[in-house]
Amino acid sequence: MARAAGVAPSTASLAFSGAGPVSEDAKARVLAAAAELGYGGPDPRARSLRRGRSGVIGVVMDERLSDAFRDPVNVLTLDGIAEVAGEAGASLLLVRSPLDDERGTGPIVDAPMDAVVLVGCNVRIDPAVAVLRRRQIPVVAIEADEIEGAVPIHLDNREASRRAAAFLRDLGHTAVTVVTLPLDGSRRRGLVDPAREAEGVAHTTLERLRGVRGVYGDAPAVEAAGSSVEEGRIAGQSLFAGAAPGAAIPTAVVAQSDLLAVGVISAALDAGLRVPEDVSVVGFDGITVDDSLLHRSPIRQLTTLVQPFEQKGRAAARAALAMLEGGEPHPAAFRSELRIGDTTGPARS
Amino acid sequence: MARAAGVAPSTASLAFSGAGPVSEDAKARVLAAAAELGYGGPDPRARSLRRGRSGVIGVVMDERLSDAFRDPVNVLTLDGIAEVAGEAGASLLLVRSPLDDERGTGPIVDAPMDAVVLVGCNVRIDPAVAVLRRRQIPVVAIEADEIEGAVPIHLDNREASRRAAAFLRDLGHTAVTVVTLPLDGSRRRGLVDPAREAEGVAHTTLERLRGVRGVYGDAPAVEAAGSSVEEGRIAGQSLFAGAAPGAAIPTAVVAQSDLLAVGVISAALDAGLRVPEDVSVVGFDGITVDDSLLHRSPIRQLTTLVQPFEQKGRAAARAALAMLEGGEPHPAAFRSELRIGDTTGPARS
DNA sequence: CTGAAAGCGCTTACAG
DNA sequence: CTGAAAGCGCTTACAG
Missing domain, CATH: 1.10.287 (Helix Hairpins)
Incomplete structure (x- = not known):
């Protein structure tokens, strides 16, 4: 030419x-x-070889896309990442799971990426981080355990949950149950006994549980198989219309996501309980839940811990870009705020 | 080494x-x-230069990710694409909009991609296709107008909608209103007059509207600003609790997505109407809607047109891979099936 | 089974 | 302002 x-x-x-x-x-x-x-x-291929950059940021999630994207938390985070990446002229490469298999192939191993952001991983990510490290690809991990070689973006999961629990305590609640997010990728449901808890690997789930346990040391926990209204309803049913007829019904439920909280409320209403008069419900996230329940009941707003997803996403992308530029690691930590809505009230006597 | x-x-x-x-x-x-x-x-960069392949398939959507992924239709389609792409060892590059701007930059122009799938584009995609064509990147377009140089993946939007309308006609309905998906990317709402309809560019929306008009030639249409329960509710409110007190309420509504249909039903119930006794509602898509309304009302299942998203996604990915291999274009066309649920019944007399 | 050679298409100093 | 050169790191025929 x-x-x-x-x-x-x-x-x-x-x-x-x-x-x-x-x-x-x-x-x-x-x-x-x-x-x-x-x-x-x-040709972008030649350009990227010459420049040593491909303009691609990998986004790693450990679920099927249809599951990952059904959770608005992931979507909003991704949106924050996309915003910052887009401004910097980078595109996002969706990468399904830390390591597709043990054969040592898959995009983690051979996709062209300048940096990687780990989003919402419920499984052990160390092997993936190890591979990326060898490839000298900077890694940013959102809400994960501290990992050698990954820049963390933290949320105050434990402390925020503790605050929510303290709020319930001040309202006089003594029988508090936690409805948790998955403890791992197994999609199990049901009561979390110590054995189950011990095998949990999902950082966010465990941290939020620990926060509540800081106030209610023996609060029972029910695990959901995912973050959705339907899963919340299933967990709620086990609490309010459970198999054990004489079992005590909690006066308050701490759900680890807003979707779960809405499902719990739905189950409570189905069981003839009033919210918050008979049972208080606290969520986590502060998303706008698009569910008819919130339109067709007196409930206008969840009591929940509002977290700054998009800021988290943006911070993650900025951290990735900063490492690309060879700059210092750029960790970040965010706070969640307790927003008091109308799903919590004094404990029933 | x-x-x-x-x-x-x-x-x-x-x-x-x-x-x-x-x-x-x-x-x-x-x-x-x-x-x-x-x-x-x-190094994947060098490898892709040498091989002339990057193992990356671009997925182009014309909305912010947070909007695009809030629609399960896009997510399920993407999941189908991801499945086939993953098996072939390809990763997905998320590309925000056909052409980020007129400056001639953006990922469409300079991201490394072996092929591109256009998903759910409500805007004119010709410029993007033109760029990709010059880059010699194969393009697959899901439910778009016929475009020179793009392999189409079709759905029988018009014919399926016509069948749904005929079903309502056979039930005796004469006052049928359509609640449409967006006609373009402007996020407008409200009655679709001929002028508005003429400026519409969203292929799927227009085809589905034409289908209903094939049976009800003068059916009024109300445009939603997106595909969500909330948007359906807003549109439904304008029909059932509208500004014009004397205005006739339709006996049946054809909603162009299931999310819209649920919102319409929610608005109908709020307005004191019974479904389907007072008003029948038909959806489109056949997704599992996770909304408490469907749990807390006698309604168990939407009457809707069930379409095979994931198959569409898989076909799109296969078409893209086939073109990559230098094979013949691989167009595909899918059918939607009318599934009769309990949101439709005979017209009220 | 192994090695030397060529070249994928660019961009970036550098010399003019 | 323009051109010649070098080289980014690989892989693929090809010759041995």
Whole structure:
């Protein structure tokens, strides 16, 4: 193409990128030749080899996309990442799971990525981080255990949950149950006994549980198989219309996500309980839940811990970009705020 | 690294890829040297330049990710794409909008992609397709107008909608209103007059509208600003509790998505109408809607047109991969099935 | 089974 | 302002 334009490749390159001093005449000839020959611009593959950058940020999640994206928490975080990445001219590569298998293949191993953000991983991510580290790809981990070689983006999961529990305690609640997010990727449901808790690996779930236990040391916990209204309803049913007829019904439930909280409320109403008169419910996240329940009941707003997802996403992307530039690691930590809605009230006597 | 192992680069390459005949001894030396030097495997950038492939499939959507992923239709389609792409060892690159701007930059122009799938685009995609074509990147378009140079994946939007309308006609309905998906990316709401309809560009919306109009030639249409329960409720309110007190209430509503349908039903119930006794509602998609309304009302299942998203997604990915292999274009067309639930019944007299 | 060679298409100093 | 050169790191025929 450069030859057709009668210039050197280097000049053509400068003409396309606009990065160097090129005469109007030369630039016009290059553009004309490009149009003539149907040249679609510099090949990104060659460019990225030469520059040592591909302009791609990997986003790693450990679920099927349809599951991951059904959770607004992931979507909002991703949106924050996309915003910052987009401004920096980077695109997002969706990568399904830390390590697709043990064969040592999969995108973690061979996809072109300049940096990776780990989002909402409920499984052990150390092997993936190890691979990425060997590839010298910077890793940012959102709400994960401290991992050697990964820049953390933290949320005050434990402390915030503790505050929510303290709020319930001040309202006089003594029988508090936790409805938890998954403890791992197994999609199990049901009462969390010490054995189950011990095998849990999901950082966020465990931290939030510990927070409540800081106030209610022996609060029972019921695990949901995912974060959805339906899962919350299933967990709620086990509490309010449970198999054990004489079992005590909690006066308050701490749900580890807003979707779960809405499901719990739905189950409570189905069981003939009033919210918050008979049972108080606290959520986590502060998302806008699009569910008819919230429209067709007196409930206007969940009591919940509002967390700044998009800020988290943006911080993660900025941390990734900073490492790319060879800068210092850029960890960040965010706080959740207790927002008091109308799903909590004094304990029934 | 090859030098440290005492072999030629070509041998090291074969040892890593496992593609060629390499002695156990040489392979062991290569792996040892790699471990020693912390070599993380072949650089994907160089590999993709050499091979002319990056193993990346672009997925183009025209909304913010948080909007696009709030619609389960997109998510399920994406999941189908991811499944096939994953099996073929390809990753998905999320690309926000056809053309980020007129400056001629953005991932469409310079991201490394072997093929592109256009998903749920409500805007004119011709410019993007033109760019991709010049880049010689195969393009697959899901439910779009016929575009020169893009392989289409079709759904029988018009014919299916016509069947749903005929079903309502057979039930005796004469006053049918359509609640439509967006006609473009403007997020407008309200009655669709001929002028508005004429400026519509969203293929799916228009086709589904035409289908209903094939039976009810003058059916009024109300446009929603997106596909969600909340948008359906807003549209439904305008129908059932509208500003015009004397205005006739439709006996049946054709909603262009299940989420909209649930919102319409919610608004109907709020307005004191019974479903389906007072008003029948038909949806589109056949997704599992996670909304408490469906749990807390006698309604168990929407009457809707069930479409095969994931199959569509898989077909799109297969079409993209086939073009990559230099094969023939691989268009596909899918059918939606009318599933009769309990949200439709005879017209009220 | 192994090695030397060529080249994928660019961009970036550098010399003019 | 322009061009010649070097090289990013691989892989793939090809010759041995």
